[in-house]
Amino acid sequence: MASILSKKKEKYTLKDLKSLGNDLLSSRTHINNLPILLSFVSPESAPQFVVESLLSLQSFFTPLLSQLPSTSSIPSSSTKRSRDDDSSKTKTTESTDPEVIFKTWLRSNFDEFVKLLLVVLVSEQSEDTLRDIVLGTLMEFVKLLNVGRFHSSIYHRLLDAIIHSAVDIDVFVDILDSKYFKYIDVRYFTYISMEKFVKTLEASVVSGNRAVIETSEVESDSKESLELSVHKIYQILSQIPPPEKQAEDSQHEMWSCSDGSSSEKPKDKKKKQKEQDSSLLSPTTIAKRMKLKFTKAWISFLRLPLPLGVYKKVLASIDQTVIPHLSNPSMLCDFLTKSYDIGGVVSVMALSSLFILMTKHGLEYPNFYEKLYALLVPSVFVAKHRAKFLQLLDACLKSPLLPAYLAASFTKKLSRLSLSVPPSGSLVITALIYNLLRRHPSINHLVHKETDATANEDYSESQPKTRKNLGIDPFNNLESDPKKSGAMNSSLWEIDTLRHHYCPAVSRFVPSLETDLTIRAKTTEMKIEDYNSGSYGTIFKNEIRRRVKEVPLAFYKTIPTSLFEESDFPGWSFTIPQKDTKC
Secondary structure, eight states, X not given: OHHHHHHHXXXXXXXXXXXXXXXXXXXXXXXXXXXXXXXXXXXXXXXXXXXXXXXXXXXXXXXXXXXXXXXXXXXOSSOOOOSOHHHHHHHHHXXXXXXXXXXXXXHHHHXXXXXXXXXXXXXXXXXXXXXXXXXXXXHHHHHHSSTTSOOXXXXXXXXXXXXXXXXXXXXHHHHIIIIITTSHHHHHHHHHHHHHHHHHHHHHHHHHHHSOOOOHHXXXXXXXXXXXXXXXXXXXXXXXXXXXXXXXXXXXXXXXXXXXXXXXXXXXXXXXXXXHHHHHOOHHHHHHHHHHHHHHHHHHHHTSOOOHHHHXXXXXXXXXXXXXXXXXXXXXXXXXXXXXXXXXXHHHHHHHHHHHHXXXXXXXXXXHHHHHHHTOOGGGGGSXXXXXXHHHHHHHTOOTTSOHHHHXXXXXXXXXXXXXXXXXXXXXXXXXXXXXXXXXXXXXXXXXXXXXXXXXXXXXXXXXXXXXXXXXXXXXXXXXXXXXXXXXXXXXXXXXXXXXXXXXXXXXXXXXXXXXXXXXXXXXXOOGGGTTTOOHHHHHHHHHHSOOSSOOOSOOSSOOSBSSOTTTSTTOOOBOOOOOOOO
8 A cells, every 4th residue: 555655646746635635624535535645744755745735634633633532542453351241342332333433543643644743843854944834733733632731742742853853953942932932831841841851861871871882882872862862952941931930921821722722612611711720720829830840850951961061051051040940949059069179161150150059048168268269270361251250259259257368368369360361360350359458458468568678677687588588478379278378478569560561551450459448438349340351452442542641752861781770680780781882
């Protein structure tokens, strides 16, 4: 039969398909057109043939969906005998009833139609417009098959086909986001399906770790498929509106109760159904259930071994898109503490969410400041997420209960970094140090730390001792423990060198630290966001906009006799040899 149909398919034209569809819709006598139209719903068929067959089949099945038996109630070929004679008689009569047999056959063809639609949907040969039409048809069946209720089985199969397909998921996500995620039941069952997919992936990961893998190629293929599935699940989850935005809507619109939801169109049934739904579920109950499903889906997803790209995307947005909408945000403490312990860029990105849990949800992290101290490296000031990190760094050091040694260690560490970062980083560091000195008056001695030579009036007696200790800084930049860094006995000599920085903006900004920051009434904190997004380009634009009163000229009033002063380098001579001008 299949070979006959395949031969006939080549002879059919678009006009023939239209006539087949019209005949099928006209009477039951043309029911044999149904398998012919089904044969054209395939990726190998031309798009116009697929659309024409799809429209005819959809028009045929839509009025019959409420009459079709469920898949589970389809009788098997061999009827088992039951102990009760009456029940066995009813089963045999039902199985021999022509109408039951006909509806059972229709149900099997409908299931085949849905299966073929899923194949066309995720086929690489299908065009985007055809995918849009097929997805819309499947969503109509999700709405219509269970009269007045969401058919979660077809929707789960739809999402499963999308996640496990080789096609780019952006097309499907755009369609779902623009047309269907505004309905609360679609979002609800999407969370449920995502949680099921995650549990399946988690089970496969556990079984894969236990199994003995023979070849490395099999291992790499399984990792790639796992990473691809995780990435697709994240794309769908990240596009669903969060529960709080859903709760703001006064009317919780449902896809299964939207217009044209069934073949039975009496208005009374719709009104009764809406009244029943509104009486059963209040807006607060719906919001609680949505938040619970949201929490289960995200928590189960974060347990998976996330690829690095997905990991960074999650950490970059989890503080705004996930934490505020969880039923219990403290459930993320394990995930965030592990991320913070990784180090590098991952720790920088996890800092924002971890800080929220510490300040708003009572999370205790004993080594928080030690880890934060270790993140202060030159590469942070050129990282992609440096702006958010520097704002959080300033917020973490704002507490007046911060120990003096800790404030001094961060101040000195930032001061040392100012020697090896771009000019924009030096500006941010100066602003951070300004805020630290203003908040913690106990470390203001770092600004005007005097040496033994300047403190002793008798310079001649202390000269050998001073020269021996000249240039020694008690601060240990390589020490990872702020307690042992020796910052309290040091000074901010690095900031003093910025007075002669090659960038005018930096040299002009340094004198702001000379003001008496202990008088808090006369000073205000600097906003780090005004400096953390700077770059060479922004500094250059600001400089060319400035109105310069005095133009610096490149000439000397007196000709220099040495390159450096002898007081800067004791024991060294930098005199310029005088040339003999005699002829």
